[in-house]
Amino acid sequence: MGGLSIWHWAIVLVVVLLLFGSGKVSNLMGDFAKGIKSFKKNMAEDDASMEATADRPAGTIAAPGTPGATTTATTQARETTHS
Template identity: 70%
Template sequence: MGTFSIWHWLIVLVVVLLLFGRGKIPELMGDMAKGIKSFKKGMSDEDEAESAKTVEHRSDETVGAAKEKAGKTS
C-alpha cells in the first residue's frame, strides 16, 4: 500500500501530459535553464564588482611618500 506500482506512475504521466501538453514541458525546462544561467551570471557579475571595489596596495609607496607627493604637486 505504501509503494506505487507502474500503473500509478503511468496515470500520473498521462495526467501531466494532458495538463501541460507535449510541447509545453520542454519549453518549461528551457525557461528554467535560462533562469539558472542568468542567476549564475548575476552572481559572477556581483563577485567581479566586489573585486573591482578592492584597493590594491603597493608596498613601494608609504603614507609619508604619498604625503610628500601631494605636497610637491600643490
C-alpha cells in the same frame, strides 16, 4: 501511505502531458534553464564587482576645510549622483 512506485510516477507523468501537452512542458523546462543560467551569470558578475571594489584603496581623510581634499567615498558619491 507509503512511497510512490514507478507506476505511480508514470501515471502522473502521463496525466501532466495530457493536460499541458509536451510543447508546454518543454517550453517550461527551457525557460527554467534560462533562468538558472541568468542567475549564475548575475552571481558571477556580482562576485567580480565585489572583488574590484575590494582591491581599491580606501580614501584618506583630510582635515576639514582643506581645499581639494576628497575621499574615495565622496568621489564615488559624486559620480553616482551625476550619472
